[in-house]
Amino acid sequence: MTYRVDKVNSWNGWDPLKQVVLGNCYSPDWFRDVKDISLRNMLQALVRDTQEDLDGIQKTMENLGVDVVRVPENTIENGMNLDDEGLDSWGKFNEYISDNEMDFVKRHWKNGLPKPMITPRDYFIVLGDKFVQTSNHAGVSSLAKRGLINPDIIVGFKEEHREKQWKEDGYPSLGPLRLSKTNKKENIPNWHKDWDFPADHNTFKFNNNPDYMEYAYQTFGFWAPIITRAGDTLIVDQEDYANLGKVILNMFPEFKQTRVAIGGHNDGTFSPVKPGHIVTANWHTDYTETFPNWEVHVVNHPEQMDWRKWVEWEEQKFDSRGGIRWWQEGAEASPEYVAFVEQWMNNWVGFVEETVFEVNMLSISEDTILCLNKNETVHEHLRSIGLDPIHCRFRNRHFWDGGLHCLTVDTVREGGKQNYFQ
Numbered sequence: 001m002t003y004r005v006d007k008v009n010s011w012n013g014w015d016p017l018k019q020v021v022l023g024n025c026y027s028p029d030w031f032r033d034v035k036d037i038s039l040r041n042m043l044q045a046l047v048r049d050t051q052e053d054l055d056g057i058q059k060t061m062e063n064l065g066v067d068v069v070r071v072p073e074n075t076i077e078n079g080m081n082l083d084d085e086g087l088d089s090w091g092k093f094n095e096y097i098s099d100n101e102m103d104f105v106k107r108h109w110k111n112g113l114p115k116p117m118i119t120p121r122d123y124f125i126v127l128g129d130k131f132v133q134t135s136n137h138a139g140v141s142s143l144a145k146r147g148l149i150n151p152d153i154i155v156g157f158k159e160e161h162r163e164k165q166w167k168e169d170g171y172p173s174l175g176p177l178r179l180s181k182t183n184k185k186e187n188i189p190n191w192h193k194d195w196d197f198p199a200d201h202n203t204f205k206f207n208n209n210p211d212y213m214e215y216a217y218q219t220f221g222f223w224a225p226i227i228t229r230a231g232d233t234l235i236v237d238q239e240d241y242a243n244l245g246k247v248i249l250n251m252f253p254e255f256k257q258t259r260v261a262i263g264g265h266n267d268g269t270f271s272p273v274k275p276g277h278i279v280t281a282n283w284h285t286d287y288t289e290t291f292p293n294w295e296v297h298v299v300n301h302p303e304q305m306d307w308r309k310w311v312e313w314e315e316q317k318f319d320s321r322g323g324i325r326w327w328q329e330g331a332e333a334s335p336e337y338v339a340f341v342e343q344w345m346n347n348w349v350g351f352v353e354e355t356v357f358e359v360n361m362l363s364i365s366e367d368t369i370l371c372l373n374k375n376e377t378v379h380e381h382l383r384s385i386g387l388d389p390i391h392c393r394f395r396n397r398h399f400w401d402g403g404l405h406c407l408t409v410d411t412v413r414e415g416g417k418q419n420y421f422q
Contacts, residue, residue: 003067005149010126010413012229012420013405014274014363017066019412021149022058023118023402024071025050030082033091042337046328046396050118053394057370057407060392064364069148069411076114077123079143113344119406121267125224126411127234127252130155134224155251225265225406230272231418232256235290239263254417258290267405268355274366275420277385279378281356292421297381299358325351327398350401360403362410363387370404372397 003019028048034040051073058068074082087093093113117123123135132155144151222244228235232255236245239261249257262269262284270280270287278287278296285298326349331337341349358378362370369382371389379389392404 003069004147005069005131005143005153005411007129007150007153008126008131008411009129009416010229010410011128011231011415011417012413013272013410014366015413015415016365017061017064017363017410017413019067019069019410020061020362021069021120021124021409021411022054022061022071023116023120023407024054024073024075025116025118025400027051027073030074030088031090033089036336038334039336039340042330042334043340046399050394050396050400053392053396054407057392057394057404060370060390061364064368066364067412069143071117071120071143072146072148073116075117075143077117078114079117080114081145082114084145112347115348118400119402120409121225121406122223122265124409125227125229126409127227127229128254128417130252131411132156132224134221223265225267228266228270228272230291231420233258233419233421235260235266237262237264237266260284260290265406267360267403269359271359271361271405273361273363273369273382273387274385279359279361279381281359295385297378299356299375299378325349326401327352328396349399352398352401355401355403357397357403360405362404362408372403 026047028044031040031043061068125132131153143149222241226237234255234257236259238244238259245257245259269284270278272278276294278294282298282300287296357373358375369387369389370392372394374391382389
């Protein structure tokens with residue numbers, strides 16, 4: 001049965017889950033015309049194993065009574081489906097980027113395959129009864145085109161709220177800056193040569209420069225997992241986006257807000273698994289202001305079941321950055337495959353050393369939770385607070401750097417807005 005997202009209702013991460021969006025990746029057939037047989041086999045094994053495990057996660061959720069809206073295979077993170085565009089294989093994609101002279105293609109695709117929409121949580125969050133798209137480089141066009149989501153329910157991150165906060169706070173917070181389309185540098189009287197937009201998108205040197213700010217605009221929003229929901233309260237990571245919380249409250253005044261500084265996706269650091277209980281990584285353990293009086297269970301980083309494999313991977317120094325970034329079974333035996341990943345899939349992989357998969361979980365209800373790691377210490381704690389942990393296989397999580405929370409967007413949960421803090 002094919003389900004459709006027509007309306008949403010989700011105020012937290014633990015009320016009984018009724019509907020969820022689940023990500024997807026490329027199909028094995030998409031790599032059918034890669035000429036190097038060994039390379040082709042490894043690429044097809046990567047996506048085949050990934051799809052098999054996603055199928056298993058889907059079946060587990062459906063057996064628990066959850067309707068699963070699955071992202072179609074070969075859908076990339078901006079919502080485009082490559083099959084719909086006639087780019088249904090590696091060979092056709094390669095031919096397209098070789099022949100096409102469009103600036104967009106040159107800039108975005110010449111040195112990389114578009115990332116599949118395997119982690120929809122990066123781009124979307126449900127805030128109560130609103131489906132919010134937080135980054136304008138991702139979209140739902142493919143999902144809407146295939147009848148899986150109603151485009152009328154999408155709330156975009158609005159430019160006017162960003163601009164209002166810039167004027168009040170005097171500095172940017174929501175992504176890299178560029179000159180506006182109407183303000184070319186040749187038309188700016190006080191232009192300085194060191195104002196040129198840097199290639200690495202780092203604009204911190206301009207943050208306190210009112211002259212530059214006057215002519216700049218923001219290029220995108222933010223990663224959705226920066227926000228964690230707890231009923232009428234949002235916990236907002238503001239280390240990278242200093243005034244994000246204010247912008248969110250301008251858009252959604254029905255919420256209150258607490259702020260925290262983590263500098264990454266919240267769901268890779270902590271998880272409020274049910275009211276009164278948090279599971280967290282050991283580098284951020286103080287929740288006295290964000291979750292006052294909640295019990296905090298700390299996961300020590302070396303407890304992770306694959307830590308030994310990461311150490312071996314780091315010692316082999318296959319990553320061009322000279323350290324742990326991604327890991328895949330058997331990749332160390334194929335330098336050709338590692339080189340292909342570094343050139344063509346560099347934006348697919350995360351920095352897996354930073355992710356604690358024990359905390360990147362998905363609660364089905366206050367009684368049941370899905371986990372990717374069989375960490376018995378964590379599972380014993382979950383059982384002690386009345387949660388039944390169900391292990392789901394995801395063999396290539398250290399390649400995709402995505403846990404169960406990342407792979408999903410909970411669109412409908414029973415219940416409504418509540419106050420969990422006195």
